[in-house]
Amino acid sequence: MDKTVKAEGRSIDSAAPRETQSAAKSASRGRAKPPATTRLGVAKTYKLYINGKFPRTESGRYFTVVDSKGNIAANMCRASRKDFREAVLAARSAFSGWADASAYLRGQILYRVAEMLEARAEQFVTELKLMGVDKRTASREVTAAIDCLVYYAGWTDKYQQVFSAVNPVASSHFNFSILEPVGVVSVLTGQNSALLGFVEAIAPVIAGGNTAIALAPEQNPLCAISFAEVLHSSDVPAGVINILSGYRKELAEQFSSHMDINAIIANSNDASEIKIIQEQAANNIKRVIIRTKPIAPDPYQIIDVQETKTTWHPIGG
Amino acid sequence: MAQMAKTVVMIAPKPDQAPRVDQVGVDERVARFRSRSIKKASKVEALNLVLSQIDLTTLEGQDTPGKVRQLCQKAMRLHDSLPDIPHVAAVCVYPMMVAEAKKALGASGIKVASVATSFPSGMAPSEVKLEEIKLAVGLGADEIDMVISRGKFLEGKYQEVFDEIVACKEACGDAHLKVILETGELGTLDRVRYASLLAMQAGADFIKTSTGKIQPAATMPVTLVMLQAIRDYYYDTGRMVGMKPAGGISKAKLAIHYLVMLRETLGEAWMSPDWFRFGASSLANDVLMQLQKQQTGIYQSEDYFSKD
Numbered sequence: 001m002d003k004t005v006k007a008e009g010r011s012i013d014s015a016a017p018r019e020t021q022s023a024a025k026s027a028s029r030g031r032a033k034p035p036a037t038t039r040l041g042v043a044k045t046y047k048l049y050i051n052g053k054f055p056r057t058e059s060g061r062y063f064t065v066v067d068s069k070g071n072i073a074a075n076m077c078r079a080s081r082k083d084f085r086e087a088v089l090a091a092r093s094a095f096s097g098w099a100d101a102s103a104y105l106r107g108q109i110l111y112r113v114a115e116m117l118e119a120r121a122e123q124f125v126t127e128l129k130l131m132g133v134d135k136r137t138a139s140r141e142v143t144a145a146i147d148c149l150v151y152y153a154g155w156t157d158k159y160q161q162v163f164s165a166v167n168p169v170a171s172s173h174f175n176f177s178i179l180e181p182v183g184v185v186s187v188l189t190g191q192n193s194a195l196l197g198f199v200e201a202i203a204p205v206i207a208g209g210n211t212a213i214a215l216a217p218e219q220n221p222l223c224a225i226s227f228a229e230v231l232h233s234s235d236v237p238a239g240v241i242n243i244l245s246g247y248r249k250e251l252a253e254q255f256s257s258h259m260d261i262n263a264i265i266a267n268s269n270d271a272s273e274i275k276i277i278q279e280q281a282a283n284n285i286k287r288v289i290i291r292t293k294p295i296a297p298d299p300y301q302i303i304d305v306q307e308t309k310t311t312w313h314p315i316g317g
Numbered sequence: 318m319a320q321m322a323k324t325v326v327m328i329a330p331k332p333d334q335a336p337r338v339d340q341v342g343v344d345e346r347v348a349r350f351r352s353r354s355i356k357k358a359s360k361v362e363a364l365n366l367v368l369s370q371i372d373l374t375t376l377e378g379q380d381t382p383g384k385v386r387q388l389c390q391k392a393m394r395l396h397d398s399l400p401d402i403p404h405v406a407a408v409c410v411y412p413m414m415v416a417e418a419k420k421a422l423g424a425s426g427i428k429v430a431s432v433a434t435s436f437p438s439g440m441a442p443s444e445v446k447l448e449e450i451k452l453a454v455g456l457g458a459d460e461i462d463m464v465i466s467r468g469k470f471l472e473g474k475y476q477e478v479f480d481e482i483v484a485c486k487e488a489c490g491d492a493h494l495k496v497i498l499e500t501g502e503l504g505t506l507d508r509v510r511y512a513s514l515l516a517m518q519a520g521a522d523f524i525k526t527s528t529g530k531i532q533p534a535a536t537m538p539v540t541l542v543m544l545q546a547i548r549d550y551y552y553d554t555g556r557m558v559g560m561k562p563a564g565g566i567s568k569a570k571l572a573i574h575y576l577v578m579l580r581e582t583l584g585e586a587w588m589s590p591d592w593f594r595f596g597a598s599s600l601a602n603d604v605l606m607q608l609q610k611q612q613t614g615i616y617q618s619e620d621y622f623s624k625d
Contacts, residue, residue: 081616085616088616254616257615257616258615258616258618259615259616259618259620259621260619260620284620
C-alpha cells in the first residue's frame with residue numbers, strides 16, 4: 001500500500017487484485033458484474049459547532065491540518081467573524097437558561113459529558129495518536145479530560161458555599177456577597193494539549209453558569225471538534241458551548257472586540273496577541289484572563305468568570 | 318377599470334376583479350429578493366432609510382403615559398453616539414395615549430399614529446369605530462391605523478367592509494388612513510390581494526399587513542402581493558397608495574430585504590417614509606446596532622442601546 005491510499009483510507013483486503021481479474025473476465029463475456037474496487041475510507045468532515053448544530057463556515061473557506069507524518073489529516077472549516085457573530089448570538093440566547101439552571105442540574109450535565117467522553121475514549125486516543133502523541137500519553141490525556149469534567153461537575157453546587165460570604169459591616173445591615181456568572185465568555189485555548197487543554201479551559205466556564213465560544217487549537221483541532229459530538233449527545237443545551245476552528249491570528253481580535261462578550265480567556269504566551277486582546281477588550285471593559293501556562297483544575301478558575309454581587313439588607317431598628 | 322373607479326366609487330370591487338395569485342411564483346420571487354447582497358455604503362444608506370420609515374410602536378394593555386413619553390423621547394433621539402441618523406417617521410399608540418404622545422413629540426416633525434376601530438379585533442359596531450377615529454383625530458392623531466372587519470370579509474359581506482372603510486376615511490378628515498388587513502386571518506394570498514384592492518378603492522392612504530397581535534404577522538410573500546396590488550392600482554388609477562408591513566420584522570437584515578422588494582416592485586418613488594413604513598418596536602435597536610457596527614467595525618451588544 002502506498003502513501004496515497006493510506007491517506008484516503010485503508011483497503012479492505014488483499015483480495016482486490018484477484019477480483020479485478022475476474023471482473024475483467026466477466027466484462028469480456030458481456031455480463032455486467034460490479035467491478036471490484038479498493039474501498040475508500042469514509043473520512044469525517046470536521047465542522048463547526050454553533051447553537052447545537054454542526055454548520056460549515058458561512059465563508060466556505062477551509063484549511064488543511066496535517067498529521068504527525070505530514071499526511072493530510074483533515075480539511076477544517078476556517079471560521080469567519082460572521083460565524084463567530086452567530087456563535088455569540090447563540091451563546092447569548094442560551095445564557096439565561098443555563099445561568100438559571102440549578103447547580104445540581106449543571107453538575108449532572110457535566111457528569112453526563114464525562115460519561116459520554118468515557119464511552120468514546122478510544123476515538124480520542126486514535127485522534128491524538130494521529131497527531132503524534134504516543135499511545136500511553138494519549139490514554140492518559142483522555143482519562144485526565146474525563147476526570148476534569150467530573151471534578152467540575154462536583155464543584156457546580158459547592159463553589160457558591162465556599163466563595164460567597166457574609167460580610168461584617170459597621171452599620172445595621174445584613175451584608176452578603178454571592179457569585180453570579182459574568183455572561184458570555186470567549187475562550188482561546190492553548191495550542192499544545194488538544195483535548196485536555198480544551199476541556200480544562202471550558203469546563204470551569206460552564207460549570208459556573210456562563211456560556212462559551214471556544215476556538216479549537218489551530219493546528220491541532222481534531223479533538224476539540226470531536227468533543228462537540230460528545231457535548232451534542234450529553235444534554236448540554238444548544239448554544240451553551242460553541243466551538244469554532246480557524247486561524248487564531250484572524251479570530252483573536254474578534255474574540256476580544258465583540259461588545260456582547262463579557263469575558264475572554266486566552267491561553268497565550270504571545271506578547272503581541274495579548275496586547276491586541278487587552279486593547280480590544282477595553283471597548284466594553286470585558287474581563288481578560290490570560291493564562292501563560294496550563295494549570296491543573298481548581299475552583300479558582302470558576303471564580304475567574306464570576307461576578308460578585310454584594311447586598312446590603314437593612315436589619316434591626 | 319379607470320372609468321369604473323370614477324363613476325361608481327361607492328360600489329365595492331368584486332372578488333373576481335382581483336387577479337389570482339400564483340403562490341409558488343410569489344415564494345420564488347421573494348427568495349430572489351432575499352439573495353441580494355447589500356454592503357458598505359449602500360447598506361448604511363438602506364439602514365438610514367429603514368430608520369426614517371419606522372413607526373415606533375407600543376400597543377399593549379400595560380402602556381402608561383410614562384412609557385409613551387419614553388418612547389417619544391427615543392423616537393426623537395434614537396442614539397446619541399450616532400449624530401447623523403434620521404428620526405423615525407411616527408409613533409404608533411392607542412387613542413388614549415395620543416394626547417400624551419402629541420405633547421411629548423412637540424414640533425419634532427414626528428407624526429402620531431393611532432390605532433382605532435376597536436383594534437385589534439375590530440369587533441365593534443360601526444358607530445363605535447367611527448367615534449373612536451374622531452376621538453383620536455380630535456386628540457391630534459396625524460394618522461389612523463384601522464382594522465377591517467375580518468369576520469364580515471370572510472363571510473363574503475364585502476360591500477359592508479368596503480362601506481365601513483369609506484366611512485372611516487371620511488371620519489379621518491385630514492388624517493391619513495392606514496387600513497390593516499390582518500393577513501394572518503385572511504388565509505390565502507388571493508384574499509389578501511382582493512382585500513388590498515377593496516381597501517384601496519375605498520380610499521385607504523396606506524394598506525398595512527397586520528396588527529402584530531396575530532401570528533403570522535407580516536411576511537415577505539404577503540407584502541409582495543400587497544405591493545403588486547398597489548402597483549396595479551397605480552397603473553389603473555394613477556393614485557399612489559402607501560404600504561406598511563407590521564409585526565415580526567425585528568432584524569435590520571430582514572428590513573433591508575423588504576426595501577429591496579419595495580424598490581424592485583414599486584420603484585424609487587415609494588422609497589420614502591411618505592409611502593412605506595415599518596410597524597415595529599425592536600427593529601430600531603437592531604438597525605442602530607448595525608449602524609454602529611458599520612461605524613466602528615465592532616459587533617455590538619444590546620446592553621449599550623436603550624431598552625424599549
